[in-house]
Structures are given as structure tokens and as C-alpha cells.
Amino acid sequence: MSKNNFKPRKFEDHEIVDEDGKVVGHIRVKPSGVLWAPSNSRDWYGLSLEAFAAYMKENGKRQKK
Numbered sequence: 452m453s454k455n456n457f458k459p460r461k462f463e464d465h466e467i468v469d470e471d472g473k474v475v476g477h478i479r480v481k482p483s484g485v486l487w488a489p490s491n492s493r494d495w496y497g498l499s500l501e502a503f504a505a506y507m508k509e510n511g512k513r514q515k516k
Contacts (some may be wrong), residue, residue: 486497
């Protein structure tokens with residue numbers, strides 16, 4: 452007898468909205484990297500996780516968890 456399982460997601464999408472609630476872009480988080488797309492665009496811009504981590508360490512502001 453086989454067991455049914457849930458298929459894991461391959462990515463997680465999030466909308467970025469401004470203070471007026473207008474969508475300004477999208478973020479897609481994948482196991483291999485992070486992608487960003489401006490609103491009304493079919494093009495995605497991405498970084499590998501290694502490149503994203505290096506960028507954030509160099510340019511990011513330290514935060515508490």
C-alpha cells in the first residue's frame with residue numbers, strides 16, 4: 452500500500468508593495484538563489500545564494516533576529 456505525500460515547493464514568491472499598496476516588484480526565493488522582477492516585467496534578475504550572501508554581508512545593515 453503506497454502512502455500519499457505533499458510535493459515540496461520549488462520556490463516561494465512574494466510581492467513588494469509601496470506605501471500606497473501599489474506592487475513595485477516580486478521576490479522569488481529558491482534553494483539555489485534569489486530572483487527579483489520589477490512589476491509588469493517578464494524578466495527576472497537573480498543571484499546565487501553565495502553571491503547574495505556576499506552582497507548582503509558587504510552592503511546589508513546588521514539586524515537582530
